[in-house]
Amino acid sequence: MTKSESIRRAKETIASRRAESIASYERRIAEVSAAVPEFAEIDRELQKTGPKIVAASFGGGDTRAEIEEIRREYEKTAARRREILAENGYAPDYCDMHYSCEKCSDSGYVGIDLCDCLRREIVQNFLESSGLYSLTKNQTFDTFCLDYYEKDDRIVMEQIVGLLKRYADGFDPASSGNLILVGATGLGKTHLCSAVARRVIERGFYVVYESAQGLFGEYEARRFHTNSYTDASEEDDIDRFADCDLLIIDDLGTEITNRFSISCLYYLLNQRLIRHRPTVISTNLRGAELRSRYEDRIMSRVFGEFIPLQFTGSDIRMQKIKKNSD
Numbered sequence: 001m002t003k004s005e006s007i008r009r010a011k012e013t014i015a016s017r018r019a020e021s022i023a024s025y026e027r028r029i030a031e032v033s034a035a036v037p038e039f040a041e042i043d044r045e046l047q048k049t050g051p052k053i054v055a056a057s058f059g060g061g062d063t064r065a066e067i068e069e070i071r072r073e074y075e076k077t078a079a080r081r082r083e084i085l086a087e088n089g090y091a092p093d094y095c096d097m098h099y100s101c102e103k104c105s106d107s108g109y110v111g112i113d114l115c116d117c118l119r120r121e122i123v124q125n126f127l128e129s130s131g132l133y134s135l136t137k138n139q140t141f142d143t144f145c146l147d148y149y150e151k152d153d154r155i156v157m158e159q160i161v162g163l164l165k166r167y168a169d170g171f172d173p174a175s176s177g178n179l180i181l182v183g184a185t186g187l188g189k190t191h192l193c194s195a196v197a198r199r200v201i202e203r204g205f206y207v208v209y210e211s212a213q214g215l216f217g218e219y220e221a222r223r224f225h226t227n228s229y230t231d232a233s234e235e236d237d238i239d240r241f242a243d244c245d246l247l248i249i250d251d252l253g254t255e256i257t258n259r260f261s262i263s264c265l266y267y268l269l270n271q272r273l274i275r276h277r278p279t280v281i282s283t284n285l286r287g288a289e290l291r292s293r294y295e296d297r298i299m300s301r302v303f304g305e306f307i308p309l310q311f312t313g314s315d316i317r318m319q320k321i322k323k324n325s326d
Contacts, residue, residue: 002240003206006129010121011108018099018106025097032095036088042081043095049074119204126201129208129240139194141165153313157188160309164192168199173245174276180302181282183311186318189282193248196280205245212255215241219264242271245278252283257293266298273305281306 033040049070056066082092099106101117108118141161149157167176181189197209210218218241241247247268255261272279281302283290291299 002129003126003244006125006206007122010118010125013121014101014106014108014118017101021097021099021106025095028095032085032088032090036084039081039084039088039095042077042084045077046074046081123201123204126206127198139191140198141168141192141195144188144191144195148316148319149313156310156312160311161192163309164196165199168196169203171200171203171205171246171278173205173278176246176278178273178278178306179280179309180306181280181309181311182286183284183313184315185284186315187311187313188316189311190250193250193280193282197246197248200246206240207246207248208240208244209248209250210241211250212252215249215268216255216261216264220260223260241268242275243277246280247272247277248280248282250282252281253285253289253293262295262298265294266301269298269301273301279306 029043033043052070053067056063056070081095085094086092097105101115104110104115104117106117108115141164144161146154146157146161164179167179170176181193183189193209197207201207269279271277285293287303290302294302
């Protein structure tokens with residue numbers, strides 16, 4: 001799902017809520033009007049208020065006094081409307097308009113500013129489209145445990161976690177740098193990549209998180225027209241890797257490395273560097289292994305444009321297995 005598609009779906013969700021709020025309001029009005037004729041008459045009188053104010057505005061004379069009189073009459077009639085509801089066993093506000101979000105009346109905006117309700121929907125869609133929805137439920141900064149690191153390793157990891165928190169909290173597509181997280185398996189690279197992604201998404205930015213295998217698999221599917229990648233919409237979806245505010249490539253080096261995947265990686269890194277779009281990469285490969293697997297033109301960009309973060313310690317997964325078996 002592209003960024004524009006995520007935002008469009010969020011707006012559709014808010015619009016659907018507004019439509020349901022209006023439909024529910026109209027059903028309640030119809031219900032009470034059918035049961036209480038006096039209420040129906042009062043409600044018709046209230047509906048005339050808008051046209052009366054418009055007529056007064058263009059009618060000349062003391063417009064302000066006329067409008068104020070119309071408002072006083074409206075308040076008097078509205079009070080009688082609430083009394084009728086109470087007299088007939090309904091809550092006084094039963095026939096008021098009730099929105100899911102009273103702050104913006106289910107419009108998604110407060111003035112010209114994005115309402116929190118629409119922002120939450122966009123964040124939710126960003127999470128789903130990023131590939132992170134299930135991961136980020138458990139893999140956050142708050143759930144990252146440093147107890148599995150000892151002595152110097154713990155000091156190093158505390159520094160890395162602090163740096164990544166500051167990176168996520170201050171993320172700006174135009175100025176944030178590129179990071180490469182390097183270290184053996186089971187040291188928390190994926191967990192912290194997920195934590196960064198969630199924090200950046202919660203701040204309203206469009207993040208795409210993908211494993212190296214999944215990323216190059218999508219490029220390959222598009223290139224060779226396999227699976228469903230056969231039309232322009234899928235091509236636009238692939239472009240999210242180049243266009244997103246932050247791209248996170250997890251486990252670089254686990255993909256099948258060939259001329260095509262190397263070409264894709266070069267293209268992607270080059271495009272993002274040209275567009276000043278930050279990228280975070282995690283890999284189990286050491287520097288020498290990266291150089292032997294990928295071309296010099298790629299490594300010159302990685303080592304020249306990415307800040308390396310070296311993870312240390314012992315495999316956390318193995319520590320957990322051992323602890324559970326004891």
